[in-house]
Amino acid sequence: MSAILNTSALCKSFGGVTATDNVSLEVEAGELHAIIGPNGAGKTTLISQLSGALRPDSGVIEFKGQDITTQPAHKRARLGITRSFQITSLVMGMSVLDNVALAVQARDGHSFRFIKPARKIRHLRDAAMQSLAHVGLDARADTATSALSHGEHRQMEIAIALASGADLMLLDEPMAGLGPEESNTLVSFLKTLKGQRTILLIEHDMDAVFALADRISVLVYGRIIATGTPGEIRNNADVRHAYLGEE
Amino acid sequence: MGKLTRTGFITVLVMVALAVLPPMFLWSGQAFYMDLATRLVILAIAAVSLNLILGFGGLVSFGHAAFIGLGAYAAGIPSYHATWGGFEAIATYNGLFQIALAVGISALYALVTGAIALRTKGVYFIMITMAFGQMAYYFFLSLDIYGGDDGLTIDVRSELPGINLDNPLSLYLLAYVSLVVAMVIKFLIVNSRFGMVLQGAKGNPERMVTLGYNIYLYRLVAYVISGAMAGYAGFLLGNFTTFISPDMLDWTRSGELMFMVILGGAATIVGPVLGASVFILLEEILSSYTIFWQLPFGLMLIGVVLFIRGGLMGFFKGKGD
Numbered sequence: 001m002s003a004i005l006n007t008s009a010l011c012k013s014f015g016g017v018t019a020t021d022n023v024s025l026e027v028e029a030g031e032l033h034a035i036i037g038p039n040g041a042g043k044t045t046l047i048s049q050l051s052g053a054l055r056p057d058s059g060v061i062e063f064k065g066q067d068i069t070t071q072p073a074h075k076r077a078r079l080g081i082t083r084s085f086q087i088t089s090l091v092m093g094m095s096v097l098d099n100v101a102l103a104v105q106a107r108d109g110h111s112f113r114f115i116k117p118a119r120k121i122r123h124l125r126d127a128a129m130q131s132l133a134h135v136g137l138d139a140r141a142d143t144a145t146s147a148l149s150h151g152e153h154r155q156m157e158i159a160i161a162l163a164s165g166a167d168l169m170l171l172d173e174p175m176a177g178l179g180p181e182e183s184n185t186l187v188s189f190l191k192t193l194k195g196q197r198t199i200l201l202i203e204h205d206m207d208a209v210f211a212l213a214d215r216i217s218v219l220v221y222g223r224i225i226a227t228g229t230p231g232e233i234r235n236n237a238d239v240r241h242a243y244l245g246e247e
Numbered sequence: 248m249g250k251l252t253r254t255g256f257i258t259v260l261v262m263v264a265l266a267v268l269p270p271m272f273l274w275s276g277q278a279f280y281m282d283l284a285t286r287l288v289i290l291a292i293a294a295v296s297l298n299l300i301l302g303f304g305g306l307v308s309f310g311h312a313a314f315i316g317l318g319a320y321a322a323g324i325p326s327y328h329a330t331w332g333g334f335e336a337i338a339t340y341n342g343l344f345q346i347a348l349a350v351g352i353s354a355l356y357a358l359v360t361g362a363i364a365l366r367t368k369g370v371y372f373i374m375i376t377m378a379f380g381q382m383a384y385y386f387f388l389s390l391d392i393y394g395g396d397d398g399l400t401i402d403v404r405s406e407l408p409g410i411n412l413d414n415p416l417s418l419y420l421l422a423y424v425s426l427v428v429a430m431v432i433k434f435l436i437v438n439s440r441f442g443m444v445l446q447g448a449k450g451n452p453e454r455m456v457t458l459g460y461n462i463y464l465y466r467l468v469a470y471v472i473s474g475a476m477a478g479y480a481g482f483l484l485g486n487f488t489t490f491i492s493p494d495m496l497d498w499t500r501s502g503e504l505m506f507m508v509i510l511g512g513a514a515t516i517v518g519p520v521l522g523a524s525v526f527i528l529l530e531e532i533l534s535s536y537t538i539f540w541q542l543p544f545g546l547m548l549i550g551v552v553l554f555i556r557g558g559l560m561g562f563f564k565g566k567g568d
Contacts, residue, residue, distance in 0.1 A: 051457060053453070053456075053457075072456075072461075073456045073457060074456050074458075074459050074460055074461045074462075075459075077456070077457055077458055077459030077460075078459045082457065082458070083457055085453075085454075089451055089453055089454045089457075090451060090454065091446070091447050091450035091451045091454060091455075092450060092451070093446070093449075093450045094446065094447065094450060098443065101443070102443060102444070102447050102455070102458060103458050105440055105443065105444075106458040106459040106460055107459065111440040111441055111443070111444045111460070111465070112441055112465075112468065113439055113440045113441055114435060114436050114439045114441050114442075115435050115439055116439060116440070117435075117438045117439065118438060118439055118440045118442065118443045119438065121440070160458075164458060164459070
């Protein structure tokens with residue numbers, strides 16, 4: 001296996017708080033790599049640096065062998081990195097289908113096209129519908145996004161990540177705020193994606209993480225204290241001490 | 248579909264009224280109302296252009312009057328030199344040349360100021376667009392050769408093939424057709440792929456960047472289109488008033504345009520036209536009753552903004568849409 005994403009010695013602090021402390025991470029192509037850690041461990045900060053929303057203070061990020069450390073977010077997206085947001089981030093004023101179609105449109109060449117109605121462009125609409133059907137939201141395609149439930153918004157986030165066609169999906173707590181049943185549905189859905197997409201998953205739901213992940217990295221106070229298979233992590237003494245709080 | 252036909256109905260109603268009523272006033276000898284309608288339609292073009300970035304792009308530009316002023320001076324200055332000599336390169340009554348100049352200079356000004364202003368967000372964007380607007384205002388104020396503070400009188404209106412702008416009806420029809428074209432252009436843009444990106448960036452810029460859109464570039468192009476369109480409205484306004492002064496570029500003019508958009512309904516095609524109509528008519532009616540007309544006028548506007556979400560179009564569309 002080869003690494004699709006590499007970070008070396010990544011550091012980021014906010015004032016006196018070190019949110020990312022010398023993080024070297026390797027995500028292999030096709031794996032589902034989970035990052036766990038207590039609240040405030042710097043998980044979202046790490047994702048934001050990978051997606052380009054934040055610039056690291058030092059260190060290097062490589063994607064598909066290319067140094068992307070200083071690339072702006074929109075260029076990284078074009079290279080094949082997408083992220084979902086912990087706090088739902090959608091265009092509320094648009095329909096569900098419009099939201100997803102924008103993700104398809106983003107990889108369909110530039111959008112400086114002023115005449116043809118976007119909603120009449122078959123291949124954009126069809127691809128978006130496909131993604132929606134994939135997550136089971138196709139019946140809601142024409143609904144206003146603001147009218148959907150929280151659970152449906154979470155599904156939309158996934159549909160958009162799918163529709164973007166990205167090779168690497170950074171999923172920031174996709175289960176946040178979901179009931180047990182919805183969580184289970186999402187877990188089994190993410191299972192079906194395994195092997196097709198590389199996924200870097202941040203999640204608090206430990207059952208979900210251990211059911212899904214090929215490998216897990218444990219982040220505590222901005223540092224990665226262990227990386228390994230779910231079995232290795234479960235039995236790692238440091239992890240048990242630092243994260244699970246056991247003596 | 249109910250919503251669609253209602254909007255369509257209002258659009259047709261407003262546009263037919265604007266097409267039919269002013270010529271009728273003219274023929275019944277009330278030229279004053281024809282003048283009012285001409286000013287209304289020209290300002291409606293400017294409001295339509297502002298709405299592209301304000302309503303659909305979420306960019307609250309407080310300096311749009313600068314483009315109108317640039318467009319007006321682009322008509323006035325060549326005409327001035329054609330009459331009084333000097334500056335041979337641009338001295339002409341040729342309207343097509345003046346339109347090209349008006350649109351070109353406005354677009355260029357939008358490109359330069361937009362490139363800087365769009366690096367800021369929110370209140371800072373409002374302030375910086377206003378500052379650029381005032382910059383243009385003081386530029387023309389200090390331009391003594393073109394009258395400075397006293398303004399510039401256009402002695403000869405632009406000459407256009409087949410259209411005599413000295414004829415009020417011809418001028419009105421040109422303005423009216425221009426308004427329709429501006430609305431069609433905006434309708435196409437808003438619903439195009441470009442328009443979807445622009446509206447997406449208004450609703451959630453972070454999401455759009457994550458999808459791979461360089462929203463800065465899309466916004467800049469929208470800003471340039473909007474500025475160019477307002478510059479054209481300025482060309483018409485100069486020809487209508489035949490008197491141009493820095494006052495046309497003052498920030499209060501920009502504020503009036505914003506009010507027309509918000510009053511009529513931002514992010515709709517016909518909203519700014521409706522807003523401009525109500526604005527101009529109210530101004531006229533109220534000022535005939537009292538010299539303190541701005542007080543009830545202001546209260547009415549505040550009422551609309553506070554109690555009717557989405558402006559007049561939001562009101563007509565009804566609740567629950």
